[in-house]
Amino acid sequence: MYVLGVSGSPVIDSNTDRIVKAIMAATGAENREFIKLSDVNVGPCRAHMKCVENNRCDIDDDFASISRKVLRADALILGTPTYYSAPSSFMKSFVERCYSFRHQRLMLKGKLCATVAVGSASESLVSEWLEKTMTFEGLEVVGAMTAKGTICCLNCGHGNDCPYPAWNTFSKERTGIEYGIKEAYTKYLEVLPDNVPYEKGAAVIKSTKRDAMMEAEVAKRAEALGKRLRTRHDEKMQRLVRV
Numbered sequence: 001m002y003v004l005g006v007s008g009s010p011v012i013d014s015n016t017d018r019i020v021k022a023i024m025a026a027t028g029a030e031n032r033e034f035i036k037l038s039d040v041n042v043g044p045c046r047a048h049m050k051c052v053e054n055n056r057c058d059i060d061d062d063f064a065s066i067s068r069k070v071l072r073a074d075a076l077i078l079g080t081p082t083y084y085s086a087p088s089s090f091m092k093s094f095v096e097r098c099y100s101f102r103h104q105r106l107m108l109k110g111k112l113c114a115t116v117a118v119g120s121a122s123e124s125l126v127s128e129w130l131e132k133t134m135t136f137e138g139l140e141v142v143g144a145m146t147a148k149g150t151i152c153c154l155n156c157g158h159g160n161d162c163p164y165p166a167w168n169t170f171s172k173e174r175t176g177i178e179y180g181i182k183e184a185y186t187k188y189l190e191v192l193p194d195n196v197p198y199e200k201g202a203a204v205i206k207s208t209k210r211d212a213m214m215e216a217e218v219a220k221r222a223e224a225l226g227k228r229l230r231t232r233h234d235e236k237m238q239r240l241v242r243v
């Protein structure tokens with residue numbers, strides 16, 4: 001089994017990277033490869049539409065070599081951080097370039113996939129987007145997971161008294177929506193009673209980093225996703241042998 005993990009996080013050893021790698025490890029795949037998109041050069045689609053003729057993108061960057069790995073993979077594990085309630089631009093560009101796999105043939109059809117979206121509040125929007133998009137491309141998405149990562153405001157140096165940190169941006173007082181940010185970060189952050197979102201910040205930051213894989217639920221979900229990919233792969237192989 002060849003598993004390709006792709007991370008859209010530019011942060012070194014990020015939560016996204018570590019969750020993608022944990023899923024990869026749980027597959028027990030003999031062949032595993034991890035690509036960090038911020039370490040390679042994959043730009044956005046330029047809508048040249050040349051790929052319509054031959055399923056090949058004519059942009060001269062690293063996507064040409066990466067596309068060979070994508071086509072070889074039995075399973076893709078795609079992970080992205082949440083930036084402005086969207087995937088990172090690294091992941092968005094990668095997904096746009098997968099447009100070249102459509103047209104003459106739906107080249108990714110039937111490949112297995114698992115997706116990961118890491119954020120502090122609105123990661124479920126990204127998770128839904130990534131899962132749906134991969135399904136549209138013909139992949140079999142066996143599972144999509146989300147995790148809460150390190151909010152940048154925990155370690156920017158101004159989080160204690162900044163009126164505009166993420167926990168205020170996404171607060172129920174401002175948005176009317178419960179994003180679960182205060183509840184998820186109680187070990188890391190205490191928002192004080194005199195905090196007024198976007199007027200006066202007041203918080204005690206207890207920890208500057210959240211290691212998502214240390215959360216038992218996240219580690220369990222990553223392992224389960226990896227195992228599910230393996231099981232589906234083995235089922236497909238057995239069916240092939242029988243036919």
Ligand SMILES: Cc1cc2nc3c(=O)[nH]c(=O)nc-3n(C[C@H](O)[C@H](O)[C@H](O)COP(=O)(O)O)c2cc1C
Binds near residue numbers: 011014082120122
């Ligand atoms: C430019 C930028 C924008 C962000 N916007 C959001 C956002 O809209 N919603 C959210 O939930 N988190 C947002 N975040 C927080 C990240 O999703 C969070 O830091 C996450 O842990 C990053 O994942 P990583 O540690 O794997 O890189 C933003 C972070 C950055 C740097």
